[in-house]
Amino acid sequence: MIQINIQKELHGSSGDMILDVKLSIKKGEFIALMGESGSGKTTLLRVLAGLETAKGEILVEEDTWMGDKQCLAPQQREIGFVFQDYALFDNMNVEENLLFVNEDKNLASKLLEMTELTALSKRNVQGLSGGQKQRVSLCRAMMKKPTLLLMDEPLSALDPAMRSKLEEEILKLHKTFGTTTIMVSHDTDASYHLADRIVVMKEGLIAGDGRPDEMLRETSSISYILSI
Amino acid sequence: MIETLQNMDYTPFILSFKLAGLTTLILFVVSVPLAWYLSQTRSKVKPILEAFTALPIVLPPSVIGFYLLVLLSQNSPLGQFFDEYLGVKLVFSFTGLVVASCFYSLPFMVQPLQSGFESLNKHMIEASYLAGKSKLQTVFKVALPNIKPALFTALIITFAHTVGEFGVVLMVGGSIPGETKVASVAIYEMVEVLEYGNAHIYSGIMLLMSFMTLLAVYIFNHTQNRKFGL
Numbered sequence: 001m002i003q004i005n006i007q008k009e010l011h012g013s014s015g016d017m018i019l020d021v022k023l024s025i026k027k028g029e030f031i032a033l034m035g036e037s038g039s040g041k042t043t044l045l046r047v048l049a050g051l052e053t054a055k056g057e058i059l060v061e062e063d064t065w066m067g068d069k070q071c072l073a074p075q076q077r078e079i080g081f082v083f084q085d086y087a088l089f090d091n092m093n094v095e096e097n098l099l100f101v102n103e104d105k106n107l108a109s110k111l112l113e114m115t116e117l118t119a120l121s122k123r124n125v126q127g128l129s130g131g132q133k134q135r136v137s138l139c140r141a142m143m144k145k146p147t148l149l150l151m152d153e154p155l156s157a158l159d160p161a162m163r164s165k166l167e168e169e170i171l172k173l174h175k176t177f178g179t180t181t182i183m184v185s186h187d188t189d190a191s192y193h194l195a196d197r198i199v200v201m202k203e204g205l206i207a208g209d210g211r212p213d214e215m216l217r218e219t220s221s222i223s224y225i226l227s228i
Numbered sequence: 229m230i231e232t233l234q235n236m237d238y239t240p241f242i243l244s245f246k247l248a249g250l251t252t253l254i255l256f257v258v259s260v261p262l263a264w265y266l267s268q269t270r271s272k273v274k275p276i277l278e279a280f281t282a283l284p285i286v287l288p289p290s291v292i293g294f295y296l297l298v299l300l301s302q303n304s305p306l307g308q309f310f311d312e313y314l315g316v317k318l319v320f321s322f323t324g325l326v327v328a329s330c331f332y333s334l335p336f337m338v339q340p341l342q343s344g345f346e347s348l349n350k351h352m353i354e355a356s357y358l359a360g361k362s363k364l365q366t367v368f369k370v371a372l373p374n375i376k377p378a379l380f381t382a383l384i385i386t387f388a389h390t391v392g393e394f395g396v397v398l399m400v401g402g403s404i405p406g407e408t409k410v411a412s413v414a415i416y417e418m419v420e421v422l423e424y425g426n427a428h429i430y431s432g433i434m435l436l437m438s439f440m441t442l443l444a445v446y447i448f449n450h451t452q453n454r455k456f457g458l
Contacts (some may be wrong), residue, residue, distance in 0.1 A: 051354050074357040081358050087351035091373035100369070101359040144359065 001026060002148065002180060006047055006056035006066070010040055010204055019043055019054070019204040027061075028178045032191035032212075035201035041184045044201070045150045048182070049081050050074040060147055080141030080179070082151040086133040088125040094136050095121040101143040111139040114176070115169050131162035135169060142173060151183040155190055167193055192216060236429065239406055240414035247322070247410060248390035251329040252337070255386055258330070259337040264367055266338070267345035282339070284332040289395025296328045296400050320402045325410075328400040329390050337386045344378025345371055377449045388441045392434070 002025040010017050019040040025031060033041050046052040050065070050073055058066040065072045089097050094117060098108040112118045115135040120128065125136060134154055141149060154170070155163045167190050174181060174194070185191050191198055191212065198215040200208035208215060262281070266274060284292055300318035301307045310316045310323070318324035348371060356366040372379060394412040401408030403417060411434060418427040 049354075049358060051357075074354070075360045075362065077358075079358055081355065083351045083355065085349065085351055087349060087355040089352060089355070089370055089374075091370070100356075100361075140355075140359075 001059075001061065003057065003059040004044075004048070006044070006054045006058065008043065008047065008052070008054035010043060017204040019047075021201075021204075021206060023199065023206065023209075025180055025182070027180055030174055030181045030194055030196045031183070032195035032198045033182055033184045033201065034186065034188075034191060034198060035207070039201040040204045041201055042152055045081075045152055045182065045184060048148065049079050049150055050077050078144065078147035080144050080146035080149045082134070082137050082141050082149070082154045084153045084156060086130075086137045088133055088136055088140070090124075090126050093122050093124050094128070097125060097136055097140050098143045101140055102145070104143070107143060107145075108139075111142055111173075114172060115139055129162075130157050131159075131166060134158065134162075134166055138166075138170065138173065142177065142179070145177075146179060149179045149181040151181065153184050153186065155185065155187055163187070163190065170194060188216070236426070240409055240411040240430070241433065243322075243406070243409065244391045244411040247325055247329055248387045250326050251333055251390045252383055252387045254326070254330055255333060255337040256383065259334065259341055259382070260367065260372070263338050263341035264345055264363075264371070266342045282335050285335050289332070289393070290399065292332050293328075293396040293399030296331060296396065300324050300327060300400065319400065320404060320408060322401075322407055325397060325401045325408055328396055329393065332393060332396050333386050333390050336389045337382045340378045340382035340385065341375070344375030344382075347378075348374060377452050380448050381445055384441055384445050388438060392438065 002023075004021055004023040004025070006019065006021050008019040010019050017040070021040070021044055033044070035041050043052060047054040047066075048058060050071070053071070054066070056066065057064070057068075060078075064070060065077055089100060092100060094112070095108060098111065099105065102108075109118070112121055115138065117132065117135055117139065120132060125133060128136065134157070138151075138154065141151075151170075155166055158166060170183075171194055173179075183191075183194065195212055198208070198210060198212050199206055200215070262277075266277060266281075297319060298304065299306055302311055302317060302319070307318050310318050316323045318327060352370065352374070353366060356370045357363075361369065391410075392412060394416065397408070397410055398413050398416070401410075401413075403409045403413050409417075411430060415427055415430045415434070418424070418430065
């Protein structure tokens with residue numbers, strides 16, 4: 001179980017607001033975090049990863065990642081993070097990007113095989129397409145065998161065909177490893193396809209939380225909550 | 229001509245290269261953490277540190293030379309420390325030249341490195357931290373390998389600038405053959421005594437070396453840009 005209770009002042013393009021999030025996440029759950037731009041979704045992920053500070057508590061099973069007495073650095077948190085712009089290490093090839101996180105060659109081979117990247121394992125990442133880079137980023141995040149996988153709009157930079165392929169691979173990895181996952185997404189279809197639960201944020205607060213079929217019913221739809 | 233070149237004293241050039249080599253090595257070790265700090269910090273101290281680092285670029289060499297003489301003299305705390313504990317006199321010595329060179333060549337190492345670090349994708353650095361790597365590991369295994377053009381520029385320009393320096397070197401080191409009489413000082417003395425022939429040869433060598441250095445930097449940057457389709 002992951003318990004999140006955080007508060008942070010945000011100064012965004014939409015103006016100043018308070019990010020105030022209380023969330024409980026079961027082990028192995030896949031949450032799609034949705035909401036309009038500037039609602040605090042990415043900030044929430046970054047606070048969970050230890051890349052930004054906030055007040056409050058983050059309890060992960062029996063460990064306190066953030067609390068009154070301590071705040072673990074990103075290095076000490078069992079987090080896998082998939083950035084929107086891939087954030088691969090350009091000076092390394094595909095395999096080296098994975099082994100930089102964890103020198104387990106068997107795990108690296110398995111992940112590359114699951115995402116159909118084995119043939120590209122020795123290629124420098126700068127020569128890859130967007131879809132290939134995102135798959136490498138996903139594998140790299142999984143190399144840490146994370147307790148929590150965070151994905152910041154992993155599909156947004158991809159064309160529809162590649163988006164579909166990556167959705168399947170994310171699903172495959174989730175079923176294989178059962179990693180608790182939070183994915184920020186603007187894509188309703190992907191969220192419905194992948195997630196066990198959809199959490200909608202608006203102006204720094206949770207405005208909706210439920211199963212995908214509940215959230216997509218007309219009277220409590222995501223667009224209704226966001227007043228689109 | 230060949231006989232002149234064969235009989236020429238190359239000691240000033242060897243001294244210049246030795247000075248530049250040592251200075252570049254020391255400055256690399258000192259400047260990497262400084263440049264990294266300046267590139268990552270949002271502290272209010274940053275502009276002050278940047279101004280101090282850049283001072284040698286704008287100050288006249290005679291001003292730098294004068295203050296370095298004061299700093300390194302046997303009457304100063306630094307001079308006394310080196311004299312009493314290491315048995316080294318800093319003024320009019322090769323060691324003093326190295327210390328002086330590190331001061332006036334500092335911005336030529338720090339600024340390209342800082343610019344290089346600032347141009348890096350912030351998320352790539354964060355990905356390294358999330359991979360469990362410390363800041364030191366991140367700098368050496370991720371940041372530096374990804375700023376090769378900036379790193380190369382910093383090393384080469386620092387080396388070349390140190391080889392070419394004259395005013396500070398003359399004030400702090402004087403002209404002691406085999407000790408502080410570097411190539412630039414040797415040329416100055418040849419002109420003073422009207423030895424234009426030797427001055428031409430020495431200057432020609434310095435001109436050729438400077439051009440080759442710059443050419444190497446530009447060719448490397450051009451190759452890197454072509455490699456990555458920029």
